[in-house]
Amino acid sequence: MAPPNTDRKDWPLFEIFIRPKNGLSHKHVGSLHAADARMALDNARDVYTRRGEGVSIWAVPAASIAASDPSEKASLFEPADDKIYRHPTFYDIPAAVKNI
């Protein structure tokens, strides 16, 4: 048997964002592997837009995303839970105003 090819490296991971239609923002849909950005866009087209899901694709190297640490969840997010006054729910909205 031939020795295993130790040169083989996995392609870098890309996170894929798709804009479902004009006017909406890009939404994260998943991730994939690709050798470079152009291949990431092609692969995203084939993997995530086969059923007419989108009008625009962003491919972002996963290594470029700065993510919050899950272990800091309590200190980062829980303080907001008991500050209901930050929600604009105390205003009377005139009936004539729509789309709020």
Place this chain on the structure above:
Amino acid sequence: MSTDRQQALFGYALRLGDTSLVLGHRLSEWCGHAPELEEDIALTNVALDLVGHARLLLSYAGEIEGKGRDEDRLAYRRDVFDYRNHLLAEQPNRDFGHTIVRQFLHDSWAVELYGRLAASADPTLAGIAAKAVKEVRYHVRHSADWLIRLGDGTDVSRARVADALERLWSYTGEMFERDAAEDTLVAAGIAPDPAELRTAWNTRVAAVLEEATLDRPTDGWMQKGGRRGEHSEHLGYLLAEMQFLPRAYPDAVW
């Protein structure tokens, strides 16, 4: 429509339809075997597009023929010598590089063909071509990108695609052949002129090979026969697999 014109149009649609069907089936053999998951999906997407073109073209061929043969009848109930596909399309997959070279040589022809056929004097062919060309533009982008990566890649990838180019080059002449029946279609503005396709194909292929740092093989003796039903031994095995179910269980439905 005169009988001669009808016969010519039937032959034309059949050749295009068979080439798409056979190549689509070849690509579908990669399903579950491609080197990467993403590429597996890409190759089978292209396969589905090609089978889609074949359905439209064979349905139209059956309609022109007027003997009640539909797409399934044409696809599943003809034997090797009744198939009219290019020999290039039936060549086996071998390795990924070989598949990419075969695909690129075909796509470069198909994109020029359908781009022109979209302006055909025959409204049905024009409609089919207008739909197909959007897909084929993506196919050629995909196969050209890969050929450049592999040609200008490692020693192994380069050797494989260079070998495939030599192996497959003699099958490229058939794409630009013409016969008397096609001459009448060209004269009537129904089919594009194969000589024009060849010029455009040469330009595209030369540009991509240069970027891939690969040498263009010299034009020598060219294989022919597929368009007349004379095929390599590979097509029989392909049809045996593709036609097994409808042959074993005639008139089976989903």
